[in-house]
Amino acid sequence: MTARIILNKTRKKRLEAGHPWIYGNEVERIEGEAVPGSVVEVVDHRGKFLASAYINPASKMIGRVVSYRPLERMDKRFFAERFRTCLEVRERFTDARYCRLVYGEADFLPGLTVDRFGDVLVIQIVTLGMDAVRNEIVEALVEVFAPRTVYERSDVGVRALEGLEERKGLLYGKEPEETVVIRENGLELEVDVIGGQKTGYFFDQRENRASIEPLMTGWGKRSGIELRDLTGEDGVTRRVPVNANGKEVTFPYWDGATVLECFSHTGSFTMHACKYGAKKVTCLDISEHAIETAKRNAARNGFEDRVEFVVANAFDYLREQVHGLEERAARAAAGENGGKIDTSKPLSGGGRTWDVVILDPPAFAKHKGAVAGALRGYKDINLHGMKLVNEGGFLVTASCSYYVRPDAFLDVIHAAAADAGKLLRLVEYRGAGKDHPQLLGVEEGNYLKFAIFEVRSM
Numbered sequence: 001m002t003a004r005i006i007l008n009k010t011r012k013k014r015l016e017a018g019h020p021w022i023y024g025n026e027v028e029r030i031e032g033e034a035v036p037g038s039v040v041e042v043v044d045h046r047g048k049f050l051a052s053a054y055i056n057p058a059s060k061m062i063g064r065v066v067s068y069r070p071l072e073r074m075d076k077r078f079f080a081e082r083f084r085t086c087l088e089v090r091e092r093f094t095d096a097r098y099c100r101l102v103y104g105e106a107d108f109l110p111g112l113t114v115d116r117f118g119d120v121l122v123i124q125i126v127t128l129g130m131d132a133v134r135n136e137i138v139e140a141l142v143e144v145f146a147p148r149t150v151y152e153r154s155d156v157g158v159r160a161l162e163g164l165e166e167r168k169g170l171l172y173g174k175e176p177e178e179t180v181v182i183r184e185n186g187l188e189l190e191v192d193v194i195g196g197q198k199t200g201y202f203f204d205q206r207e208n209r210a211s212i213e214p215l216m217t218g219w220g221k222r223s224g225i226e227l228r229d230l231t232g233e234d235g236v237t238r239r240v241p242v243n244a245n246g247k248e249v250t251f252p253y254w255d256g257a258t259v260l261e262c263f264s265h266t267g268s269f270t271m272h273a274c275k276y277g278a279k280k281v282t283c284l285d286i287s288e289h290a291i292e293t294a295k296r297n298a299a300r301n302g303f304e305d306r307v308e309f310v311v312a313n314a315f316d317y318l319r320e321q322v323h324g325l326e327e328r329a330a331r332a333a334a335g336e337n338g339g340k341i342d343t344s345k346p347l348s349g350g351g352r353t354w355d356v357v358i359l360d361p362p363a364f365a366k367h368k369g370a371v372a373g374a375l376r377g378y379k380d381i382n383l384h385g386m387k388l389v390n391e392g393g394f395l396v397t398a399s400c401s402y403y404v405r406p407d408a409f410l411d412v413i414h415a416a417a418a419d420a421g422k423l424l425r426l427v428e429y430r431g432a433g434k435d436h437p438q439l440l441g442v443e444e445g446n447y448l449k450f451a452i453f454e455v456r457s458m
Helices: 076-093 134-145 157-162 203-210 268-275 289-301 312-338 369-389 406-421
Strands: 004-007 021-023 027-031 039-043 047-055 061-067 099-103 111-116 120-125 148-153 167-173 180-184 187-191 224-233 238-240 259-264 282-286 308-312 356-357 391-399 420-431 449-457
Touching: 004 047, 027 449, 039 061, 047 076, 076 099, 076 134, 099 180, 099 203, 120 134, 120 180, 120 289, 134 148, 134 167, 148 420, 157 203, 157 289, 167 224, 187 268, 187 289, 187 449, 224 289, 259 268, 259 312, 268 282, 268 356, 312 369, 356 369, 369 406, 406 449
Parallel strands: 004 039, 120 148, 259 282, 259 356, 282 308, 356 391
Antiparallel strands: 004 027, 021 061, 039 047, 047 061, 099 111, 111 120, 148 167, 180 187, 224 238, 391 449, 420 449
């Protein structure tokens, strides 16, 4: 007899609406011998077939749906068919050579993630059901994609919820090189698939990184630079940028923005800012290793002369810059009012401002209990970040914390703006890219919030 999960009568009909998770409190009973990790039938209280799911009786999430048709097992053929479908979708919407090929539940393969870095595939398995068929997954990947390398990065703590240990290492082919070079939006970027964060790179922000292009130029007039017709000694008239003294400006990025990227990791937003015409970018991360990679990315793309690199805690750095601004403003106000300025005490560091400030932090809330602290963290960085934006400039801000819902994220930014005395105009609001599809009704996939605001003073 095929084992099956019988759901209780009083449960909410989430499964019928397309949600792939089955919790233990939704189950009336389990019939037959359900081998942990195996595929079983799922039926309602009347015995009507609903789906096929793999089962883990030891987990709070007892089942995860892999098909809405009868399925005996997840074998090589099953995975090959799913992978081909994943590839077709990616080829339609993005560069499928460098993308997230498999995005768990949204690709009807819960517990499995596959990222593609050219001929290197990196997989992450977080559930018992997928862990039990690791060999079949690898065989199907090799059949469909013919990679040079399949490497596993299942070194994540969430596996413990399924009774699994963390795993990491080569599954097929040649050991990956220390860094793998990918192409994104016309840039070359280094990825560390062995020691980098998660699977090595954050493909989910690719389209968001491209969205900053309109912010990077159009700043020349603020510096007193304008285009004029100048006639040279050769009698030829050219339209060139000219400064307030009437002299030609020869710096090629005279019209570009000044940009601060915090939590830069390996500098992906920095590289895009430079590509789109930024004049000067400050690239900041707390990890020296990440900044070293960012430096190589800048050199690889020819941006060394326009990027300064800072290894620092972003919270501290933002506060330091705001403190410097406030000190200078206080001295200026004292001078205007005829007050005595104490010059014996030197000004502290900081006090810089930028045309565009980019905040792309790691997840501040990894469980429900961390939400309150996460919201304080988001308010802190956005409050200080927007204070450092030049008048009429832009704040680019993101959150990848699923437990911080979109309305709460926007609310905390609004509260930060009120405290900072700023007016924000929302230019664009986005989520993850098209290689991270979202099943309607499965809010767990809606984790990334990305917003661009114009910043004005009240």
